[in-house]
Amino acid sequence: MSATETLARTAASTPSRAAQPVDRESRRLGFRLTLPTQLLVLFIAVFPLLMQLYISLTDWSPLDGVSWWKAWQSWNNFANYTDLVEDRRWWGALGRTFIIMLVCVPAEFLLALGLATLFMDDFPGKRIFYSILLMPMMVVPAVAGYMFFMLFQSGGPFNGIVSALTGMDIRIAWLSDPTLALVAVMIADIWQWTPLMFLILLAGLVGVPEDQLKAATLLGANWRQRFFTIMLPRIKTIMVIALAIRVIEIFKIFDTLYIMTGGGPGVATETISVYVYKVTTQDLIWGYVAAIALVILIVLSVLAVFAMKRMDAAKNGGAAVQKGARA
Amino acid sequence: MTTIRLENLVKHFGDFTALKTMDLEIRDGEFMALLGPSGCGKSTTMNMIAGMEDPSGGRILFDGRDMNGVPMGKRGVGFVFQNYAIFTHMTVRQNLAYGPKMRGMRRSEIDRRVKNIADFLQLTPLLDQKSAKLSVNILQRLAIGRSAIVEPAIFLLDEPLSNVDAAFRAVMRTELKHLQKQFEQTMVYVTHDQLEAMTMADRIAVMDHGVLQQVGTPLEVYNNPANIFVAKFIGAPGMNLIAGELAETDRGLAVDLGTWGVSPPLSDDLAAAARAAGSRAVQYGFRPEEATLGPEGQGLRARVTFVERIGARTIVHVESGQTAKIVAGNDVACSIGDVVSIVPAPQAVRLFDAASTAAIRGA
Numbered sequence: 001m002s003a004t005e006t007l008a009r010t011a012a013s014t015p016s017r018a019a020q021p022v023d024r025e026s027r028r029l030g031f032r033l034t035l036p037t038q039l040l041v042l043f044i045a046v047f048p049l050l051m052q053l054y055i056s057l058t059d060w061s062p063l064d065g066v067s068w069w070k071a072w073q074s075w076n077n078f079a080n081y082t083d084l085v086e087d088r089r090w091w092g093a094l095g096r097t098f099i100i101m102l103v104c105v106p107a108e109f110l111l112a113l114g115l116a117t118l119f120m121d122d123f124p125g126k127r128i129f130y131s132i133l134l135m136p137m138m139v140v141p142a143v144a145g146y147m148f149f150m151l152f153q154s155g156g157p158f159n160g161i162v163s164a165l166t167g168m169d170i171r172i173a174w175l176s177d178p179t180l181a182l183v184a185v186m187i188a189d190i191w192q193w194t195p196l197m198f199l200i201l202l203a204g205l206v207g208v209p210e211d212q213l214k215a216a217t218l219l220g221a222n223w224r225q226r227f228f229t230i231m232l233p234r235i236k237t238i239m240v241i242a243l244a245i246r247v248i249e250i251f252k253i254f255d256t257l258y259i260m261t262g263g264g265p266g267v268a269t270e271t272i273s274v275y276v277y278k279v280t281t282q283d284l285i286w287g288y289v290a291a292i293a294l295v296i297l298i299v300l301s302v303l304a305v306f307a308m309k310r311m312d313a314a315k316n317g318g319a320a321v322q323k324g325a326r327a
Numbered sequence: 328m329t330t331i332r333l334e335n336l337v338k339h340f341g342d343f344t345a346l347k348t349m350d351l352e353i354r355d356g357e358f359m360a361l362l363g364p365s366g367c368g369k370s371t372t373m374n375m376i377a378g379m380e381d382p383s384g385g386r387i388l389f390d391g392r393d394m395n396g397v398p399m400g401k402r403g404v405g406f407v408f409q410n411y412a413i414f415t416h417m418t419v420r421q422n423l424a425y426g427p428k429m430r431g432m433r434r435s436e437i438d439r440r441v442k443n444i445a446d447f448l449q450l451t452p453l454l455d456q457k458s459a460k461l462s463v464n465i466l467q468r469l470a471i472g473r474s475a476i477v478e479p480a481i482f483l484l485d486e487p488l489s490n491v492d493a494a495f496r497a498v499m500r501t502e503l504k505h506l507q508k509q510f511e512q513t514m515v516y517v518t519h520d521q522l523e524a525m526t527m528a529d530r531i532a533v534m535d536h537g538v539l540q541q542v543g544t545p546l547e548v549y550n551n552p553a554n555i556f557v558a559k560f561i562g563a564p565g566m567n568l569i570a571g572e573l574a575e576t577d578r579g580l581a582v583d584l585g586t587w588g589v590s591p592p593l594s595d596d597l598a599a600a601a602r603a604a605g606s607r608a609v610q611y612g613f614r615p616e617e618a619t620l621g622p623e624g625q626g627l628r629a630r631v632t633f634v635e636r637i638g639a640r641t642i643v644h645v646e647s648g649q650t651a652k653i654v655a656g657n658d659v660a661c662s663i664g665d666v667v668s669i670v671p672a673p674q675a676v677r678l679f680d681a682a683s684t685a686a687i688r689g690a
Contacts (some may be wrong), residue, residue: 211412214379219426219477220400229425233416 056080056290063284071287080291090292092267093275096182100271101250104189108246109239111190112197116205117227119198137195145259148188149175152260175261178268185257185269192256193249197242204238205231237310244307248300272296329389329403329480329513330355331376337384338371338537345371347537349385353481353515358507360516360528364560368537369517373483376515377404389480405474405482405512409489411466413473415459419450422458422469426477440476447509448472463491464499471506481513488523500526521561525549533557551677555684558612558677564642567618567651568610569627570681573601582611582678586647587627594673600687601678608681615642615654617675620661626668631661645669 051068057078060071084090115133119126136144151158152174163170174184208231216226232239254273257263263270263278270278272292280289331353338346346368353359361369374380376387378399387394394402414422423444427437445451448468453461458469467487474482487503488496504527507514518524524531525545533540533548533556541553552558558566571584579592580601590611593601601609620643629645636657643653643661653669661667678687 209412211408211410212414214399215406215408215412215414215473216425216429217400218377218404218406219429219473221425221429222400225429229429230414236416 052290052294055287056294058287059285060287061284062286074287076287080288081295083288084291084295089267089270090272090275093270093272096269097251097253097271097273099182100186100189100253101247103186104193104250105243105246107186107190108194108197109243111194112201112242115194115198116202117231119202120205133198134195136192137199139192141192141255142259144188144192145256148184148191148256149260152184176265178265181261181265181269185260188256188260189250189253193246197246200238200242200245201235204235208234237313240310241307244303244310248303251296251300330391331481331513331515332388332391333372333376333385334388335385336372336375336382336387338368338375338380339383344537346375349539351532351539351542353513356511356513358504358514358516358527358529360518360524360531361534362518362521362524362531362560363534363540364519366536367534369519369534370485371537372534373485373515373517376481377406377483378402403477403480405471405477405479407467407470407474407482407484407487409486411470411487413458413461413466413469415457417458418455419445419458419461419469420454422473423450423454423476425473430477444472444476448506463495464502467499467503468506471503475510475512479512481515482507482510484514484516486518488518488520496523503527521563525561533560535560551686551688553686555610555612555679558679558686562614564615564652564654566612566614566677567653568612568679569649569651571609571611573607573609582609584611584627587629587649590627590676591670591673593676593678597676597678597687604680604687606680606682609687610679610681610684612677612679613671613675615652618653618669618671620653620655620659621668621670626670628666628668631663631665631667633663634661643667 055068055071057075057080058071059074059076059079060066060068064074066073119130139147150156153159154171154173154176158174159170159172162172172180174180212230212234213226216230221229252273253271254277257269257271258274258277261269263274276289276292276296279285279292331351333349333351336346336349338344349368349372361372363369371380375382376394378394378397382395389402414425417425420441423441424437427440432440441454442451445454448471450465450468450472453465458466461469470487471482484503488499491499500523507527516524516528528545530542530544531548532542535556541548541557543551548557549561552561552566555568558568569584569587571582571587571590574581574583574589576589576592579595580598581592582590584590592598627647629647629651631643632646632650633644635642635644639657641655641657641659643655643659645651645653645667651669679685680687
């Protein structure tokens with residue numbers, strides 16, 4: 001009811017906007033010029049989404065021998081969604097994804113914030129360290145996965161270093177132990193994605209107006225006070241964006257992890273992406289896959305909208321600051 | 328409430344010398360303007376007083392206490408930045424309370440100070456507003472209030488009016504001068520705008536290329552510039568300077584200005600000083616406002632090249648080998664190409680040594 005009201009109000013307000021001197025001819029031209037793009041968007045975004053929604057309401061599988069548009073023949077009245085609620089493997093995968101998120105994102109954030117703060121000052125060799133720090137981000141995830149697979153072998157370099165440090169011959173089978181495998185996967189993720197967070201936060205910190213930091217110093221603020229009262233509040237928006245990016249990315253964690261553990265041992269490191277992958281390629285129940293994917297999409301969209309809102313707020317706030325300085 | 332002394336202050340940035348040497352005393356409660364074109368070292372001087380930069384040599388004394396090594400947060404310096412550097416993510420109240428809070432004052436003391444300063448600066452109704460959306464004059468008051476609340480010994484202002492449009496600048500100037508009177512604070516004001524320096528400062532320190540050129544009250548600097556740079560820099564338009572040679576005439580010592588003719592005889596004081604100085608090549612100077620324009624005949628001869636009518640006054644550009652400007656009334660009748668004669672007021676004539684550029688002054 002309220003939705004229709006909103007629609008009606010929008011429709012009512014349209015004529016007043018149309019009263020602007022844009023004649024019908026140029027509006028028609030505008031429509032024609034944007035038509036190819038609109039069709040493209042329709043084709044690559046809207047159409048697959050509708051298709052996914054449609055299939056998610058059926059038991060369709062590519063093995064059925066029925067074309068997907070005839071999937072209505074196996075219409076199942078939201079059974080996929082009710083199954084999902086009772087799917088313990090799904091909940092397990094979701095839980096593990098959350099655990100990885102709750103460990104990795106804060107760890108990456110704190111590490112990155114610390115590093116970014118260090119990099120605000122000049123020190124010898126800064127450029128070299130900067131390049132080294134950004135390297136993990138450039139490594140192809142599959143390669144990183146293989147690298148960590150080798151590192152964490154029971155006779156691998158990781159145990160070698162620990163052995164050398166402790167003086168004992170340590171041969172931990174990292175990737176065969178359910179708990180340690182999860183730890184190994186998290187270490188790999190932190191190694192690979194701290195640089196991205198570092199880069200974003202550094203950009204934010206460098207953008208903090210120097211005058212404000214000087215003003216704070218002159219007013220008697222020490223380094224710690226400046227950090228918490230000026231720098232952190234000033235990069236709040238960027239922090240939210242960096243965190244949102246990483247949270248969304250962790251939901252999709254797949255390639256490195258899959259090469260390291262394949263989701264195992266058992267299902268010990270199975271995240272939602274790995275689970276979806278397995279259901280898609282091994283069980284081949286695509287109606288169910290579509291339902292899972294749609295649920296994930298909705299969750300991530302909510303996160304993305306939240307991040308976008310923050311970004312908008314930042315843009316407006318930034319504009320106000322600039323206006324203040326210029327006026 | 329502090330006297331600031333700068334002794335042999337020097338600053339190098341690598342090979343570049345920003346400040347050659349500077350000796351200056353800023354008195355208690357004084358409004359001192361550091362005036363000069365950009366790159367003259369005025370901001371560097373100010374930053375060293377604030378402690379943002381360390382001097383390469385020399386000393387800065389606050390009431391006789393050497394400030395070398397004292398960190399900027401401990402100097403008791405209030406600094407108003409060019410863009411005010413207001414913490415835009417905070418409210419007006421949070422901005423004002425920032426200094427006291429960082430110094431660990433008690434809550435009740437902070438509230439008392441914020442209330443007093445807000446009342447004083449008429450910021451009370453705005454206390455809980457976000458400072459990002461305030462207008463410039465309020466930002467200026469807030470910036471001053473935020474520094475004043477910790478009761479600094481001196482205030483340093485770094486071109487605070489340069490971001491303000493011309494019409495509003497006059498309002499801000501008045502307000503700033505008014506505030507300074509009320510606070511009775513020692514203030515150092517950096518600017519490249521002579522109008523700001525002339526209208527607000529008790530004394531002006533004119534600087535150029537890292538060298539202090541002259542220190543004096545606005546009128547001293549205007550009337551008796553110490554050298555050619557100050558003569559040209561102060562005043563709009565600046566002082567007319569025409570190269571010439573001292574010449575004895577039957578009516579006394581005068582200056583032979585070549586194609587302009589021979590100047591009227593110098594006043595006795597000036598003639599005596601010029602004779603004592605010894606050098607013959609001089610620059611003959613007079614303010615554009617202190618010369619009268621007459622028909623050809625007596626005075627200096629020149630041709631009118633341009634007539635700027637700006638309403639209340641008319642600026643007549645004249646040329647005879649060298650150029651000069653005359654400020655006349657708005658009803659002056661002359662047009663481009665006219666040959667006119669210019670009679671500088673005798674008491675307004677200044678002489679400068681052509682080689683050293685220093686003023687030749689009577690006793």
